Amino acid sequence: MTDKPSGLFHRDRSWHPAALTPPYKTSVKRSPAAAPISMPSTLSEDTGPVFTRDILGPQDADLIHNFASEGQSAIGPRIIVYGRVLDETGRGLPNALVEVWQANAGGRYRHKKESYLAPLDPNFGGCGRVITDEQGNYEFRTIQPGPYPWPNGPNDWRPAHIHFSIFGQSFGQRLITQMYFEGDPMIWQCPIVGTIPSREAIETLVAALDMRRTVPMDARAYKFDIVLRGVRQTMFENRMEGL
Amino acid sequence: MVQKLDNLKESPSQTAGPYVHIGLTPNYSGITGVYDADLGTTMLGDAPKGDRITIKGRVLDGTGTPLRDALLEIWHADASGIYPGQDGADADVYGWGRCPTDMDDGTFRFETIKPGAVQNRDGTPMAPHITFWIVARGINLGLHTRMYFADEPEANAADPVLKRIEHQVRVPTLMGEPQGDGTYLFDIHLQGPDETIFFDI
Numbered sequence: 407m408t409d410k411p412s413g414l415f416h417r418d419r420s421w422h423p424a425a426l427t428p429p430y431k432t433s434v435k436r437s438p439a440a441a442p443i444s445m446p447s448t449l450s451e452d453t454g455p456v457f458t459r460d461i462l463g464p465q466d467a468d469l470i471h472n473f474a475s476e477g478q479s480a481i482g483p484r485i486i487v488y489g490r491v492l493d494e495t496g497r498g499l500p501n502a503l504v505e506v507w508q509a510n511a512g513g514r515y516r517h518k519k520e521s522y523l524a525p526l527d528p529n530f531g532g533c534g535r536v537i538t539d540e541q542g543n544y545e546f547r548t549i550q551p552g553p554y555p556w557p558n559g560p561n562d563w564r565p566a567h568i569h570f571s572i573f574g575q576s577f578g579q580r581l582i583t584q585m586y587f588e589g590d591p592m593i594w595q596c597p598i599v600g601t602i603p604s605r606e607a608i609e610t611l612v613a614a615l616d617m618r619r620t621v622p623m624d625a626r627a628y629k630f631d632i633v634l635r636g637v638r639q640t641m642f643e644n645r646m647e648g649l
Numbered sequence: 650m651v652q653k654l655d656n657l658k659e660s661p662s663q664t665a666g667p668y669v670h671i672g673l674t675p676n677y678s679g680i681t682g683v684y685d686a687d688l689g690t691t692m693l694g695d696a697p698k699g700d701r702i703t704i705k706g707r708v709l710d711g712t713g714t715p716l717r718d719a720l721l722e723i724w725h726a727d728a729s730g731i732y733p734g735q736d737g738a739d740a741d742v743y744g745w746g747r748c749p750t751d752m753d754d755g756t757f758r759f760e761t762i763k764p765g766a767v768q769n770r771d772g773t774p775m776a777p778h779i780t781f782w783i784v785a786r787g788i789n790l791g792l793h794t795r796m797y798f799a800d801e802p803e804a805n806a807a808d809p810v811l812k813r814i815e816h817q818v819r820v821p822t823l824m825g826e827p828q829g830d831g832t833y834l835f836d837i838h839l840q841g842p843d844e845t846i847f848f849d850i
Contacts, residue, residue, distance in 0.1 A: 423789035432787030435711040442849035453732040455745035507672025533675045577724045584663040607661045
């Protein structure tokens with residue numbers, strides 16, 4: 407017996423989107439049909455890469471400026487996005503790498519395969535990254551992205567959103583998700599949002615406007631906490647064969 | 650009534666979408682000057698121990714069409730079966746790699762060393778393997794799988810994860826096939842008769 411971390415909490419798959427979600431058409435041919443094989447996590451999933459602050463440049467967490475020409479800045483409503491990376495036990499996760507990407511204020515991505523007629527902003531790239539502090543806090547600055555139409559149904563629109571990729575302390579905690587904005591009516595019309603089974607779960611991806619964290623005459627603030635899978639702190643007895 | 654548990658719910662997953670490269674491999678997507686280099690493109694330092702290998706493959710949808718907008722990450726131990734961050738790990742084996750599938754032909758490629766056997770929780774060895782994580786437009790929750798080495802039949806036969814798979818006929822979907830020059834081919838099928846085994850860890 408040991409009190410070392412010993413395995414990830416099992417994932418509640420009924421809380422996550424199913425693989426096959428026909429209203430989101432691309433999932434139809436990209437979803438595994440067989441049930442995934444269940445197994446307790448092993449060292450291969452309980453460990454993971456560690457990132458240190460020396461990979462970060464001075465403007466990595468400032469999307470308003472990190473692609474802009476000298477003296478210029480990105481166009482759009484200036485916002486601060488802040489929050490904590492936690493695990494399911496409520497513990498803040500230090501040194502978690504958070505990578506974000508998004509469209510510009512007009513809803514246009516800087517990508518060669520993107521063809522929406524809204525213009526590119528020459529001063530906006532759309533990527534940023536930050537590493538959480540000892541308590542799991544992170545913060546970055548950006549402009550609020552615009553909604554945009556996408557080819558799915560004949561008139562489907564994505565709500566304004568920021569993509570998040572998060573590393574916890576183990577490869578099995580790896581997660582990609584999206585942040586939405588409080589009060590956006592487009593959230594409830596989106597087939598991708600709608601892949602999430604419950605309204606309760608969707609609401610955990612809606613960032614709250616926080617006027618106390620605004621910078622007056624500069625930027626509003628949105629709070630977005632992210633929860634990764636928890637790690638067991640007590641040993642359980644393993645059986646060698648099957649479950 | 651009973652006391653309330655303090656557990657939080659994991660944030661629900663959302664697809665990485667078609668523009669995952671902007672965030673995770675911006676230089677590859679043409680957004681240069683923000684990050685010096687894309688993370689995960691180099692997996693080795695100057696003098697790693699072990700046999701050099703290249704892993705090549707594609708991610709195929711249910712029609713057999715390769716995905717040209719997927720992104721893969723891999724994680725593996727050093728040649729002694731020790732993961733980076735553990736005591737005694739080879740400092741020149743980073744263990745983690747990230748690669749988008751090519752926007753034109755859909756191939757991915759990792760250059761690293763062959764990992765050693767890793768201890769399972771009960772102390773028995775797992776056959777050498779590489780953990781894969783796949784995200785893309787149309788994938789709602791990142792997919793976990795493993796690549797084992799087809800040229801390790803004895804270790805594979807004793808592997809505790811492979812042994813417990815009910816439909817042994819599917820086990821070959823987890824095998825990287827050696828090409829004789831240190832290259833292993835590993836195609837990942839999201840659907841269809843050759844659907845790769847994915848794990849719920």
